[in-house]
Amino acid sequence: MNKFCRTIMAAGMFLAMASCEPLTMDTYEKNLEIPGHEWAYTYKPVFEVTVQPQDTAYLYNIYVNVRHRDSYPYSNIWLLVNTQFPGNKPVPQRVELPLADMSGKWLGSGLDDIYEHKIPIQQNAILNKPGLYRFTFEQNMRQNPLPAIMNVGLRIEKAGLRKNEKAIP
Known part of the structure; x- marks a missing residue:
């Protein structure tokens, strides 16, 4: 086998091994559109996050996105x-x-008549089991459907290494 073929095979094996390596979760974010921009009780968006074994050594901040x-x-x-x-x-x-302060001013960032919010619901959360985590959101207001809600989403950001834990490569 010539040197060129060995180099190509070695590069191919390296890429194959690298592609099998599970990726760590630094940030997860998914936003879903609310049908008709009116959030009914029956619409319950689901967000599924897969946590790899190496991700369990970290703390996470969890946010709800609202537009x-x-x-x-x-x-x-x-x-x-x-x-x-x-x-x-x-x-x-x-x-x-x-979504708004005491004076009625929207807290999120706005452009024209649309406002976006990234609201923390849990800081330094522990996701200590590898596998599938499922988050389901239900609007829980008295009004049904809830008007003028365009999107809702989930954002999970890595906050740092847990105490007494070592990062798993």
């Missing part, structure tokens, strides 16, 4: 966030997401 029109009639939104850890039943948590 709405200026015509949204409330200063907040209440959500039921159901979190299902690998192999467990979903755990519900009622969360208030503030």
Whole structure:
């Protein structure tokens, strides 16, 4: 076998091994459009995040993203966030997401009549089991459907290494 063929084979094997390496989760973000921009009780967006074994050594900050029109009639939104850890039943948590301050000024960034918010719901969360995590959001306001909500999403950012943990390569 000539030197060129050996070089090509070695490069191919290196790429094949590198492509099998699971990637770590530095940031997960997914946003879903609310059908008709009116969030009904029956629409329950689901976000699925796969945590690899090397990701379990870290802490994570978890956010809910909300995008709405200026015509949204409330200063907040209440959500039921159901979190299902690998192999467990979903755990519900009622969360208030503030969208405006006491004077009625929107807290998020705005462009024209559309506002976007990245609202923390958990800081330094521990995702200590590898596998599939499922987050389901339900709007939990008195009004149904909830008008002028355009998108909702989940963002998970790596916050740092847990104490007494070593990063797994």
